Amino acid sequence: MKQKLEMELKRNVPLNPKTHLLTFGLDGVVCRACRPGQFFNLRALDSTSPLLLRPISICDARAEDEEIDFLLQVIGEGTRQLSQLGVGSRILAVGPLGTAFEVDPARPALIVAGGVGVAPVHFLARRMRAEAVQGAGRIVFCYGARTEADFVLLDRIEKVADELVLTTEDGTRGERGFVTTAATAHLGPDVQIVSCGPPAMMNALLGPMRERGLEGQFSLENQMGCGVGACMGCVVPGREGMIRVCCDGPVVATELLDRVWSHGEVTSSQ
Numbered sequence: 304m305k306q307k308l309e310m311e312l313k314r315n316v317p318l319n320p321k322t323h324l325l326t327f328g329l330d331g332v333v334c335r336a337c338r339p340g341q342f343f344n345l346r347a348l349d350s351t352s353p354l355l356l357r358p359i360s361i362c363d364a365r366a367e368d369e370e371i372d373f374l375l376q377v378i379g380e381g382t383r384q385l386s387q388l389g390v391g392s393r394i395l396a397v398g399p400l401g402t403a404f405e406v407d408p409a410r411p412a413l414i415v416a417g418g419v420g421v422a423p424v425h426f427l428a429r430r431m432r433a434e435a436v437q438g439a440g441r442i443v444f445c446y447g448a449r450t451e452a453d454f455v456l457l458d459r460i461e462k463v464a465d466e467l468v469l470t471t472e473d474g475t476r477g478e479r480g481f482v483t484t485a486a487t488a489h490l491g492p493d494v495q496i497v498s499c500g501p502p503a504m505m506n507a508l509l510g511p512m513r514e515r516g517l518e519g520q521f522s523l524e525n526q527m528g529c530g531v532g533a534c535m536g537c538v539v540p541g542r543e544g545m546i547r548v549c550c551d552g553p554v555v556a557t558e559l560l561d562r563v564w565s566h567g568e569v570t571s572s573q
Contacts, residue, residue: 305398305399305400305531306333306397306398307395307396307397308333308396308397309348309393309394309396310327310328310329310371310393310394310396311327311328311391311392311393312325312326312327312388312389312390312391312392312393312394313327313328313370313390314326314390315386315389315390318455318456319452319453321376321377322374322375322376322377322419322455323374323375323377323385323386324362324372324373324374324375324455324456325372325373325375325385325386325388326370326371327370327371327373327394327396328369328370329364329369329370329371330369331366331367331369332366333399334364334365334366334369334370334371335364335366336399337361337364337371337398337399338399338403338404338430339361339404339423339424339426339427339430340360340401340402340403340404340423340426340427340522340554341360341361341398341399341400341401341402341403341423342358342359342360342361342398342399342401342423342553343358343359343361343371343373343396343397343398343399343400344356344357344358344396344397344398344400344527345357345358345359345373345385345394345395346381346384346394346395347384347385347388347392347394348392348393348394348395350384355381355529356381356395356396356397357381357382357385358400358527358549359373359374359375359385360373360374360419360422360423360426360499360522360553361373361399361422361423361426362374362422362423362425362426362456363426363429363459364426373422374419374421374455374456375419376418376419400531400549400550401549401550401552401554402550402551402552402554402555403554404423404424404427404497404520404522404554405520405554406427406495406497406520407440407495408430408431408432408434408435408439409435409439409440410440410493410494410495411441411443411491411493411494411495412428412431412440412441412442412443412494412495412496412497413443413445413486413489413490413491413494413495413496413497413519414427414428414442414443414444414445414464414497414498415445415447415482415483415486415496415497415498415500415504415505415508416444416445416446416482416499417446417447417448417482417499417500417504418448418453418500418501419455420498420499420500420501420504420522420524421446421455421456421460421499421500422456422499423499423522423553424444424497424498424499424522425456425459425460425463427497428442428444428460428463429459429462429463431463432462432463440495441465441466442464442465442466443464443465443468443489443494444460444463444464444466444467444468445468445470445482445485445486445489446460446467446468446469446482447469447470447471447472447481447482447483447485447500447504448469448470448471448472449471449472449473450471450472450473450475450476451471451475451476452475454476468482468485468486468489470482470484470485481504481507482504483504483507483508483511486508487511490511490512490515490517492515492516492517494517495520496508496512496517496518496519496520496557497519497520497521497522498519498520498521498522499522499524501524502523502524502563502565505521505563506562506563509521509557509560509562509563512557518556518557518558519556519557520554520555520556520557521554521555521557521560521563522552522553522554522555523539523546523548523552523553523554523555523563524548524565525537525548525553525565527548527549529549531549532547532549532550532551537549539563539564540561540564541555541559541561542558542559542560542561543559546559
């Protein structure tokens with residue numbers, strides 16, 4: 304149900320110096336069409352620089368409130384402009400785009416997140432909890448960050464996860480170390496495994512999964528220019544050929560991956 308539309312900003316909440324939670328008004332019909340793992344291409348309406356829209360994962364979509372949330376990390380000029388928008392500002396938006404997570408809300412799930420990769424999997428956990436009217440599967444949510452100040456959305460995640468496992472590299476909150484080490488303890492043959500975060504994190508998770516003969520679904524990150532697979536700027540190698548992250552993904556079954564590539568690695572190898 305991809306659409307080109309305008310959205311009006313309702314709230315802009317800074318969560319830490321480089322991360323904002325932006326809430327826009329969005330027609331309830333479009334909200335209901337949004338699925339966890341998908342994204343929108345966004346740009347401030349009164350700006351043509353940078354020219355390309357910025358792909359931002361859907362953090363939540365609430366049809367009853369006619370609202371959509373985006374978790375925004377300031378990286379370059381495009382995201383800086385979006386982060387500085389005031390209430391009432393309008394943006395150009397194209398979406399929803401890309402593939403979504405395919406899960407059974409009645410089955411147990413292991414969710415592994417790092418950085419702003421927490422956005423689409425938070426949306427997934429909330430939808431799983433809402434759709435599992437009875438016999439809901441247990442959700443273990445493992446979330447890692449460099450330091451305590453980098454965690455976001457914890458109050459929301461606590462409402463939908465049966466168990467929240469936090470790790471920090473410096474030990475300021477939760478377990479000291481990497482989230483993949485903590486997540487490995489929860490791997491099992493009956494568990495649906497989904498993940499989104501830095502490529503190094505997902506590769507570290509893929510190793511123990513493969514040792515146990517397990518597969519799952521990863522949401523890939525890359526530089527997506529057009530969002531519809533035309534420019535071929537976001538392709539990464541897969542077991543069955545090149546994967547266009549913007550339309551063959553961003554959610555990809557791990558059976559199709561030997562590893563998770565970063566954009567820089569792919570560019571330098573071609």
